[in-house]
Amino acid sequence: MPIDRFFYDSPFTTHQKVQLEGIEFHHLAHVTRAKPGVVLELVNGKGQLASASLEKVEKRNATLYIEKILEKPKPPFSVILAQAIPRIQRLDFIIEKGTELGLTELWLFPGQHSERKNLNEHQLDRLRTITIAAMKQCGRLHLPTITIKPPLSKWEPIHFSSFFGDLSPDAPPLLQSWQQNPPKDGIIFFIGPESGFSDKEEEILGNLGANGVKLHHNILRTDTASLAALTLINHLNY
Template sequence: MPRVFIPGPIAVGTPLALPDDKRHHLATVLRKRIGDALVVFNGDGFEYTATLSRVDRKQAEAAIHAQEAPRRESPVAITLIQAIARGDRMDFALAKAVELGVTRIEPVFSERGQVKLAGERLAKKTEHWQRVVESAAEQSARLICPMLAEPRALAERITRPIDADIGLMLAPTAQTGLAGIPRRASAALLIGPESGLSDREIEQAAAAGWQGVRLGPRVLRTETAGMAALAALQSLWGDLAG
């Protein structure tokens, strides 16, 4: 059954107009017709069972039948601060982060990062990343769609409050592993670019209260490091262990 994210109010008994991109996907790609079932959600912590009540080349509308509250969100709130990676690597990192239960994603430009974006190119790329996040939330049966923050420089982000119980940055020279960190209700996780965080960035982050952690003895790609760290955190503090 298709799941559709709608960033707006949803109410049982009130017809819901679907955005054009969702209409196109349901009608043209999935070939759904009037009476077909779907699930819609808007990030309020619920999902809504529905059926298509209208679908054509111009409009689509869903009848909302019931509100449900399955327990699928992790008890630990994780913000991923991901250094922007090239091409499909960034898409992969974002999608897997959503599947692994993050609540917020902050793309950042780092000193050693190889991606240079600004102006219209940055705006288009951010819109693309938002679609990646929404699609992953739909596919993974999330009840929320993680917030995607506007990209900014890592140096600027470090000067701001961590906004979590603990700030963790992956650093291969760190002496502590994730298993050695006491459990927290929330965490911010900083992942560097393909060539890693610079010494200056590590020093600045440490001075701002971020704690370095290592993730095993091997060197991981940036898109793998975030996925592995999130899986470990969800196993230790969240709901991935069952």
């Protein structure tokens, strides 16, 4: 786990001075209690990791001086989770663990059986905060994006390898479908809400080009299914 890593939402340049404010400043000043002269790490979620020395800590902000920068390109393989909006506590879990498991994009859409049909700005800000914390904890340098999408009935055909969790007994395992036609540039995996996809939604998914696959012989909760899909994708694309 990275030690004393902080988030700053802007591109870095060497010999640049930056000011930490808000949550990141609170963590630096009141949790880690860092003192001037200590060297810390800054990440911006855009593939940059900066080594920075702490120059001063004031009442509401801290000034750091960037000494060197490490850059990492975006992963060549996109892992997109298209998740029907679940209960908020399960969504918190999905984005936190999904970030650790290499999720690159989270698409949220209202499912026909979703108890919650939308998210307000406060809830989206909370998800972003959770994502940033998970990114810092797991050591990755690219922050997953979170996008709100319309209901499936309003989607255009997908020109990307895509799958959805299918509970029908004749659905093939993800491994089998992957081996028959390995995704090249990335994958979209659709997960239904707590009550699953409706028959109409499964029909729409098929028309969009998504293939129904089985993740496990048991019926999985929506948050378990999301993490199972991401884990299998990571293994198959390793």
